[in-house]
Amino acid sequence: MLEVQSLCAGYGPVRALDGVSFAAAEGQVTAVLGANGAGKTTLLRTVSRLHQARSGSVRFAGHDLSRLPAERLPALGLSHVPEGRGVITELTVEENLRLGGLGRGSRPTAADLDRVYDLFPPLAERRDAAATTLSGGERQMLVVGRALMAKPTMLLLDEPSLGLAPRVVAQIFDLLRTLVREQGLSVLLVEQNARSALSVADRGVVLNLGRVVADEPAEVLAGDTTLRHAYLGF
Ligand SMILES: Nc1ncnc2c1ncn2[C@@H]1O[C@H](COP(=O)(O)OP(=O)(O)OP(=O)(O)O)[C@@H](O)[C@H]1O
Ligand SMILES: [Mg+2]
Structure with a gap:
C-alpha cells in the first residue's frame, strides 16, 4: 500500500502539488488522471524521490520514503517507469x-528474462536487436519489462499510452490487468487518456492544478458525466 499524505511540491513559484492525499491499494490499479499540467508527473517523481517534496509524506510498505534516496526504492519493491519510454538505444x-x-541488487537470471519474454512475446523475438529498431509499442513493452526485471510489488507508470495506437494501448493495459490478477502487482497509472485508464483501473484519483478533486472507484468516475466533462476530456 502506498499512502500519500498532504503532499506539496513545486518549481520556484509554481505550486505543482498542493496538499495531495490518497492511497493506492495493494493488488489494484489506481489511475491518476487530469489535464495537461495537473501535476501527475510531479506526483510520480515526488513519490519516487526524483523530485523533492516541500511538505507532506509518502509511505510505502511501512517505510517513510521521504527519508530514503531514490536508488533505494527498487529494493523495497517500487519501480518507476518514467514518461517518454527512454531506453539505451545502443x-x-x-x-x-x-x-x-x-536495481534489486542481484544479477538478473535467465529465469527473470524468460518471465518478461513470456509476458511480451515481441520482445523475445527481438531480444538481440538494438533497442533503436523497436516500434513505439515495443519500446513501451521494453520499459515496462525492464521495470519488471526488478520484481517490483508496485509499478509507477507515467503516460504509457502516449502516442500509441489504440490497439497497442489495449494490449499493454490488458497485460497490466494480467499482472495484477495473476501476480498481485499494484499499479499507480498516470494517464491523460482517462477513458482508457478507467477501463483498466480499479480506482481513479483526479488532479486539477495540483489538488485532488475526486477519488472514487473507476466505474463511479466513468459514470460521472459532469466530472468527466470538467476534468477528464471525454
Ligand atoms: N521542470 C519544471 N520547471 C518549472 N515548472 C514545471 C516543471 N515541470 C513541471 N512544471 C509545472 O508544474 C505543473 C505540473 O506539471 P506536471 O508535469 O507535473 O503535470 P502533468 O499532469 O504531468 O502534465 P502532462 O499531462 O502534460 O504530462 C505545471 O504547471 C508545469 O508547468
Ligand atoms: Mg506528465
Missing part, C-alpha cells in the same frame, strides 16, 4: 532488460 533489447534487474 544496447540490445536483452541488455536493456538486464539493466532493469540491477
